[in-house]
Amino acid sequence: MKKPSKIMNRILMAIFSISFMVSCSSNDPEPMEPAEEYIPTPKPLNVPSILAQLLPPPYIPADNPQTVEGVALGRKLFYDPILSGDGTQACASCHKPANSFTDDERFSIGIDGLEGNRNSMPLYNMAWNTNEKFFWDGRARSIELQAIAPVENPIEMHNTWPNAIASLQSDAAYPELFRKAFGTTIITKELATKAIAQFERTLISANSPFDRYLMGENSLTAQEINGFAIFMDESRGDCFHCHGNENSPLWTDNIFHNNGLDAIITDRGLGNVTGDPNDDGKFKSPSLRNLAFTAPYMHDGRFETLDEVINHYSEGLVYSPTIDPLMKAISRGGVHLTEPDKADLKAFLLSLSDPSFINNPDFQDPN
Secondary structure, eight states: OOOOOHHHHHHHHHHHHHHHHHHHHHHSOOOOOOOOOOOOOBOOOOOOHHHHHHSOOOOOOTTSOOBHHHHHHHHHHHHOGGGSTTSOOOHHHHSBGGGTSBOSSSSOBOTTSOBOSSOOOOOOSGGGOTTOOBSTTOOBSSHHHHTTHHHHOTTTTOOOHHHHHHHHHHSSSHHHHHHHHHSOSOOOHHHHHHHHHHHHHTOOOOOSHHHHHHTTSOOOOHHHHHHHHHHHOTTTTOOHHHHOOTTOTTOOOOOEEOOSOOSSOSSOBHHHHHOOGGGTTBEEOOOOTTTTTOOSBSTTOOBSSHHHHHHHHHHOOOOOTTOOTTOTTGGGTSOOOOHHHHHHHHHHHHTTOOHHHHTOGGGSOOO
16 A cells, blocks of 8 residues: 655645644633722722811822722731831831820830930821921921831831831731732832821811811800910911911921021931021921820920920020021010910910820721
8 A cells, every 4th residue: 555645644734733723722711801900999088177178189199099998008007016127116106196196205216225316296187298298307208208217217117128028928917908908919118108108198187176166166265266366466476477377277387497496506407308508407397286295396305395385486586597587586586475475375276186186096006
């Protein structure tokens, strides 16, 4: 019998190959639909009426929208000492709810027992900080970036972010919490600080007696009303240039000023960030909200009481080359309030405190 020709062999092989391909394709599974993109649950900020009426909408970065899952993760991270070098200190260690998310110590103490030279700033109404400069000296340009520094600071949490991320990644709960918040179990520094920032943006305070007075919901005492008049009077308190008025309910301009604390400046403040000597001794105006809870006062916590703060502006101003022009009474050492005026001004300032904020269950430790 003759062997098949080479041409016939090629034909047979081609037919066999086609048959094999058809057979295989008929047994292949149907192509799978692409997985649906995970979308966490939106959680717009709960903006009180007085802020909604008098302020622009809060700033939320496009790449870090507020979500239920993100806020929950950020709240857990804020209170968890897992981010510190030895697992003993959390963000909340220096930003305590009872103190309007600041510290009642002059200088917060880090995990190695060291302390810095500044008082921790209180945390609230941060989403309306439109100049996007955070810390007393403005060195962080967003809430997300502000959340990075304490973890790495050698006199605070004294860790590295790679170590902190490794701790989170090996934790039994966190990978799934990150998946719920951001759609991935791969934890990064950027996602961790985004979550913390989401929680911090929810820290909104706007339910003080003075707020309710402006909304027509309660009355003030004669002393508080006179104290507000002193606050607004350029010849007496002259406080409103840096701290606003009834139409600017943040009670800060979020700008940096040299307010006459020292003749010789040892902490350059904003000047250390910008490198401009004209900025030496300038620090961010803190909000006057919640003064009942935030002692000690000033960037370095030098004043233990509100009375000391008022006395500083009344008769304790000190000249230095970068003194703010708004300190118009510098040549006289202050505005020289009478003792009754000091008492009335203090009563007004305390009317800006919001007990419901420090007791809000949504802001407390969830762990």
